[in-house]
Amino acid sequence: MGLLLTTVEGLEEVALAEAERRGLKPGGVIRPSLLLVEGAAEEALKLKTVDSVSELLCSFESGDLGLRALRHALRECFRGISREGCSGRVRVRAWARIPGVSRRALELVAARELSRVLRVGTSPEAGPTVRIYLCSGGRILVAKQLNDEPLHLRQYYVFKHPHTLNPLIAAALPLLAPAGSLHDPCCGSGTIPIEYLLARPETLAVCSDVNSEYARRALENSRRAGTDVEVLVADLFHSPLAREVELVAANPPRRQRCSYVH
Numbered sequence: 001m002g003l004l005l006t007t008v009e010g011l012e013e014v015a016l017a018e019a020e021r022r023g024l025k026p027g028g029v030i031r032p033s034l035l036l037v038e039g040a041a042e043e044a045l046k047l048k049t050v051d052s053v054s055e056l057l058c059s060f061e062s063g064d065l066g067l068r069a070l071r072h073a074l075r076e077c078f079r080g081i082s083r084e085g086c087s088g089r090v091r092v093r094a095w096a097r098i099p100g101v102s103r104r105a106l107e108l109v110a111a112r113e114l115s116r117v118l119r120v121g122t123s124p125e126a127g128p129t130v131r132i133y134l135c136s137g138g139r140i141l142v143a144k145q146l147n148d149e150p151l152h153l154r155q156y157y158v159f160k161h162p163h164t165l166n167p168l169i170a171a172a173l174p175l176l177a178p179a180g181s182l183h184d185p186c187c188g189s190g191t192i193p194i195e196y197l198l199a200r201p202e203t204l205a206v207c208s209d210v211n212s213e214y215a216r217r218a219l220e221n222s223r224r225a226g227t228d229v230e231v232l233v234a235d236l237f238h239s240p241l242a243r244e245v246e247l248v249a250a251n252p253p254r255r256q257r258c259s260y261v262h
Protein backbone atom coordinates (compact mmCIF):
# COMPACT_ATOMS: atom_id res chain seq x y z
CA MET A 1 0.00 0.00 0.00
CA GLY A 2 1.25 3.48 -0.82
CA LEU A 3 1.31 5.66 2.28
CA LEU A 4 1.79 9.35 2.97
CA LEU A 5 3.31 10.16 6.36
CA THR A 6 3.67 13.53 8.06
CA THR A 7 6.29 14.47 10.61
CA VAL A 8 7.89 17.56 12.16
CA GLU A 9 9.88 19.72 9.77
CA GLY A 10 13.52 18.75 10.15
CA LEU A 11 12.80 15.14 11.18
CA GLU A 12 12.13 13.81 7.68
CA GLU A 13 15.30 11.69 7.41
CA VAL A 14 14.95 10.35 10.96
CA ALA A 15 11.32 9.38 10.40
CA LEU A 16 12.22 7.72 7.11
CA ALA A 17 14.95 5.71 8.86
CA GLU A 18 12.47 4.60 11.52
CA ALA A 19 10.01 3.59 8.78
CA GLU A 20 12.69 1.46 7.14
CA ARG A 21 13.36 -0.27 10.46
CA ARG A 22 9.66 -1.15 10.54
CA GLY A 23 9.96 -2.82 7.16
CA LEU A 24 8.44 0.01 5.15
CA LYS A 25 9.96 0.78 1.75
CA PRO A 26 10.96 4.45 1.37
CA GLY A 27 9.57 6.24 -1.65
CA GLY A 28 10.88 9.75 -1.09
CA VAL A 29 10.77 12.92 0.99
CA ILE A 30 8.74 15.99 0.07
CA ARG A 31 9.91 18.87 2.21
CA PRO A 32 8.75 20.11 4.52
CA SER A 33 7.52 17.16 6.60
CA LEU A 34 6.03 14.70 4.04
CA LEU A 35 7.22 11.13 3.48
CA LEU A 36 6.17 8.62 0.83
CA VAL A 37 6.52 4.93 1.74
CA GLU A 38 5.20 1.53 0.69
CA GLY A 39 4.09 -1.10 3.16
CA ALA A 40 1.61 -2.15 5.80
CA ALA A 41 -0.45 0.60 7.39
CA GLU A 42 -0.41 -1.32 10.70
CA GLU A 43 3.37 -0.94 10.90
CA ALA A 44 3.27 2.73 9.89
CA LEU A 45 0.80 3.49 12.68
CA LYS A 46 3.37 2.21 15.21
CA LEU A 47 5.96 4.81 14.20
CA LYS A 48 6.93 7.21 16.98
CA THR A 49 8.28 10.05 14.83
CA VAL A 50 5.27 10.62 12.57
CA ASP A 51 2.08 12.54 13.29
CA SER A 52 -0.26 11.06 10.68
CA VAL A 53 -0.52 8.05 8.36
CA SER A 54 -2.65 8.25 5.24
CA GLU A 55 -3.37 5.94 2.33
CA LEU A 56 -2.13 7.66 -0.82
CA LEU A 57 -5.07 7.80 -3.24
CA CYS A 58 -3.49 9.69 -6.11
CA SER A 59 -0.60 11.88 -7.18
CA PHE A 60 -0.93 14.34 -10.06
CA GLU A 61 1.36 16.87 -11.73
CA SER A 62 -0.19 20.24 -12.60
CA GLY A 63 2.04 22.67 -14.43
CA ASP A 64 -0.38 25.62 -14.23
CA LEU A 65 -1.16 26.74 -10.67
CA GLY A 66 -4.16 28.96 -11.38
CA LEU A 67 -7.46 28.03 -9.69
CA ARG A 68 -9.05 26.91 -12.97
CA ALA A 69 -6.11 24.63 -13.73
CA LEU A 70 -6.15 23.32 -10.16
CA ARG A 71 -9.83 22.53 -10.47
CA HIS A 72 -9.18 20.54 -13.63
CA ALA A 73 -6.16 18.77 -12.09
CA LEU A 74 -8.12 17.79 -8.97
CA ARG A 75 -10.98 16.52 -11.13
CA GLU A 76 -8.61 14.31 -13.13
CA CYS A 77 -6.95 13.13 -9.94
CA PHE A 78 -10.26 12.20 -8.29
CA ARG A 79 -11.34 10.28 -11.39
CA GLY A 80 -8.52 7.85 -10.70
CA ILE A 81 -9.84 7.03 -7.21
CA SER A 82 -12.23 4.14 -6.70
CA ARG A 83 -15.45 4.94 -4.87
CA GLU A 84 -14.64 2.21 -2.35
CA GLY A 85 -11.51 4.16 -1.40
CA CYS A 86 -13.45 7.34 -0.71
CA SER A 87 -17.14 7.04 0.11
CA GLY A 88 -19.77 8.40 2.50
CA ARG A 89 -19.08 11.77 4.11
CA VAL A 90 -15.54 13.05 4.45
CA ARG A 91 -13.66 16.02 5.83
CA VAL A 92 -11.36 17.83 3.42
CA ARG A 93 -8.13 19.34 4.77
CA ALA A 94 -5.75 21.08 2.39
CA TRP A 95 -2.24 22.48 2.57
CA ALA A 96 -1.00 24.86 -0.13
CA ARG A 97 2.78 24.96 -0.07
CA ILE A 98 3.24 27.47 -2.84
CA PRO A 99 2.65 31.24 -2.80
CA GLY A 100 -0.50 32.64 -4.35
CA VAL A 101 -2.88 29.80 -3.41
CA SER A 102 -4.66 29.95 -0.07
CA ARG A 103 -5.42 26.88 1.98
CA ARG A 104 -9.08 27.83 2.23
CA ALA A 105 -9.46 28.26 -1.54
CA LEU A 106 -7.82 24.89 -2.15
CA GLU A 107 -10.14 23.21 0.38
CA LEU A 108 -13.25 24.69 -1.25
CA VAL A 109 -12.21 23.69 -4.76
CA ALA A 110 -11.20 20.19 -3.62
CA ALA A 111 -14.45 19.64 -1.71
CA ARG A 112 -16.52 20.76 -4.70
CA GLU A 113 -14.70 18.51 -7.16
CA LEU A 114 -14.69 15.56 -4.76
CA SER A 115 -18.49 15.81 -4.45
CA ARG A 116 -18.89 16.18 -8.20
CA VAL A 117 -16.65 13.27 -9.25
CA LEU A 118 -17.12 10.70 -6.49
CA ARG A 119 -20.57 11.75 -5.25
CA VAL A 120 -19.42 11.99 -1.65
CA GLY A 121 -20.63 14.49 0.89
CA THR A 122 -18.17 16.77 2.64
CA SER A 123 -18.37 18.09 6.18
CA PRO A 124 -15.94 20.06 8.37
CA GLU A 125 -16.63 17.72 11.28
CA ALA A 126 -17.93 14.28 10.18
CA GLY A 127 -16.24 11.34 8.49
CA PRO A 128 -12.65 10.36 7.65
CA THR A 129 -10.20 13.06 6.62
CA VAL A 130 -9.07 13.44 3.02
CA ARG A 131 -5.77 15.33 2.95
CA ILE A 132 -4.90 17.45 -0.10
CA TYR A 133 -1.37 18.77 -0.58
CA LEU A 134 -0.35 21.23 -3.27
CA CYS A 135 3.43 21.00 -3.33
CA SER A 136 6.11 23.01 -5.08
CA GLY A 137 6.23 22.39 -8.80
CA GLY A 138 2.47 21.89 -8.93
CA ARG A 139 2.43 18.35 -7.59
CA ILE A 140 -0.90 17.38 -6.00
CA LEU A 141 -1.16 14.59 -3.43
CA VAL A 142 -4.50 13.20 -2.24
CA ALA A 143 -4.60 10.79 0.69
CA LYS A 144 -7.12 9.36 3.15
CA GLN A 145 -6.00 9.66 6.76
CA LEU A 146 -5.96 6.36 8.68
CA ASN A 147 -5.43 7.62 12.25
CA ASP A 148 -8.33 9.24 14.08
CA GLU A 149 -6.18 11.33 16.45
CA PRO A 150 -2.78 12.93 15.82
CA LEU A 151 -0.11 10.37 16.65
CA HIS A 152 1.90 12.83 18.75
CA LEU A 153 -0.83 12.62 21.42
CA ARG A 154 0.65 10.19 23.94
CA GLN A 155 -1.61 8.21 26.25
CA TYR A 156 0.91 8.12 29.09
CA TYR A 157 0.43 11.78 30.03
CA VAL A 158 -1.12 12.06 33.48
CA PHE A 159 0.28 15.57 33.54
CA LYS A 160 1.56 17.69 30.65
CA HIS A 161 3.96 20.58 31.21
CA PRO A 162 2.66 23.81 29.61
CA HIS A 163 5.79 23.94 27.42
CA THR A 164 6.39 20.24 26.89
CA LEU A 165 8.59 19.10 24.04
CA ASN A 166 6.80 17.59 21.05
CA PRO A 167 7.04 13.81 21.66
CA LEU A 168 7.95 13.26 17.98
CA ILE A 169 11.15 15.23 18.56
CA ALA A 170 11.88 13.34 21.78
CA ALA A 171 11.27 10.04 19.99
CA ALA A 172 13.93 10.98 17.42
CA LEU A 173 16.67 11.20 20.08
CA PRO A 174 17.31 7.44 20.51
CA LEU A 175 17.57 7.15 16.73
CA LEU A 176 19.97 10.09 16.44
CA ALA A 177 22.02 9.50 19.60
CA PRO A 178 21.78 5.96 21.00
CA ALA A 179 23.37 5.76 24.45
CA GLY A 180 23.59 3.51 27.47
CA SER A 181 22.76 6.28 29.95
CA LEU A 182 20.84 9.55 29.74
CA HIS A 183 20.17 12.60 31.92
CA ASP A 184 17.50 15.25 31.30
CA PRO A 185 18.11 18.12 33.78
CA CYS A 186 14.92 20.03 32.83
CA CYS A 187 12.48 17.16 32.63
CA GLY A 188 9.09 18.89 33.01
CA SER A 189 6.66 16.10 32.02
CA GLY A 190 9.46 13.57 31.53
CA THR A 191 8.87 13.31 27.79
CA ILE A 192 12.53 12.92 26.77
CA PRO A 193 13.49 10.03 29.09
CA ILE A 194 10.12 8.30 28.60
CA GLU A 195 10.37 8.35 24.80
CA TYR A 196 14.00 7.28 25.03
CA LEU A 197 13.19 4.25 27.18
CA LEU A 198 10.23 3.26 25.02
CA ALA A 199 12.72 2.88 22.18
CA ARG A 200 15.72 1.68 24.23
CA PRO A 201 14.46 0.10 27.49
CA GLU A 202 17.96 -1.05 28.40
CA THR A 203 19.19 2.57 28.80
CA LEU A 204 19.72 3.97 32.30
CA ALA A 205 17.59 7.14 32.31
CA VAL A 206 17.71 9.83 35.00
CA CYS A 207 15.82 13.12 34.92
CA SER A 208 15.46 16.07 37.26
CA ASP A 209 13.60 19.34 37.65
CA VAL A 210 13.87 22.24 40.09
CA ASN A 211 10.08 22.13 40.50
CA SER A 212 9.16 19.26 42.83
CA GLU A 213 5.61 19.07 41.44
CA TYR A 214 6.92 18.63 37.91
CA ALA A 215 9.31 15.93 39.12
CA ARG A 216 6.47 14.07 40.88
CA ARG A 217 4.25 14.25 37.80
CA ALA A 218 7.09 13.13 35.52
CA LEU A 219 7.41 10.03 37.69
CA GLU A 220 3.66 9.40 37.32
CA ASN A 221 3.94 9.74 33.54
CA SER A 222 6.87 7.33 33.50
CA ARG A 223 5.00 4.70 35.49
CA ARG A 224 1.95 4.99 33.25
CA ALA A 225 4.18 4.58 30.18
CA GLY A 226 5.69 1.44 31.73
CA THR A 227 9.21 2.91 31.81
CA ASP A 228 11.73 2.94 34.65
CA VAL A 229 12.92 6.54 34.88
CA GLU A 230 14.79 7.73 37.99
CA VAL A 231 13.35 11.17 38.83
CA LEU A 232 15.09 13.68 41.11
CA VAL A 233 14.44 17.22 42.35
CA ALA A 234 17.45 19.36 41.54
CA ASP A 235 18.58 22.74 40.26
CA LEU A 236 19.68 22.87 36.63
CA PHE A 237 23.11 24.24 37.61
CA HIS A 238 23.79 21.73 40.40
CA SER A 239 23.85 18.22 39.01
CA PRO A 240 22.39 15.57 41.33
CA LEU A 241 24.20 12.75 39.52
CA ALA A 242 26.62 10.56 41.42
CA ARG A 243 27.92 9.03 38.18
CA GLU A 244 28.69 10.05 34.63
CA VAL A 245 26.19 9.60 31.82
CA GLU A 246 26.78 9.22 28.10
CA LEU A 247 24.11 11.65 26.95
CA VAL A 248 22.57 14.85 28.33
CA ALA A 249 19.38 15.87 26.48
CA ALA A 250 16.98 18.62 27.55
CA ASN A 251 14.35 21.11 26.48
CA PRO A 252 15.70 23.93 28.69
CA PRO A 253 13.64 26.89 29.93
CA ARG A 254 13.96 30.11 27.98
CA ARG A 255 12.67 33.70 28.09
CA GLN A 256 9.88 33.95 30.70
CA ARG A 257 10.32 30.31 31.67
CA CYS A 258 13.75 31.07 33.17
CA SER A 259 12.19 32.67 36.23
CA TYR A 260 11.92 29.43 38.19
CA VAL A 261 15.55 28.38 37.67
CA HIS A 262 17.67 29.46 40.63
